[in-house]
Amino acid sequence: MAKKENRSEVTMRCSVCGHELRPVSKNKKNTPDRLEIKRYCKNCKKTVIAKEKK
Numbered sequence: 001m002a003k004k005e006n007r008s009e010v011t012m013r014c015s016v017c018g019h020e021l022r023p024v025s026k027n028k029k030n031t032p033d034r035l036e037i038k039r040y041c042k043n044c045k046k047t048v049i050a051k052e053k054k
Contacts, residue, residue: 006030012039012050019043021050 006029012021021039039050 010035011053012037013053014039014041014044015049015051017041017043020053026052 006027007025008028009023010026011023012035013019014021019041021041024035024037026035035052036049038047040046041048041050
């Protein structure tokens, strides 16, 4: 069975309106810096770049 020691839940924030999106899991070992991915924002009603919340 796989261990989940390196994985952590991080909350994403819309870069346009600042709305918090649902959390995603990230591997702390492979990506130590802040995560930036494209996500759909319900507030903006479009796909935007979401950054990891501090």
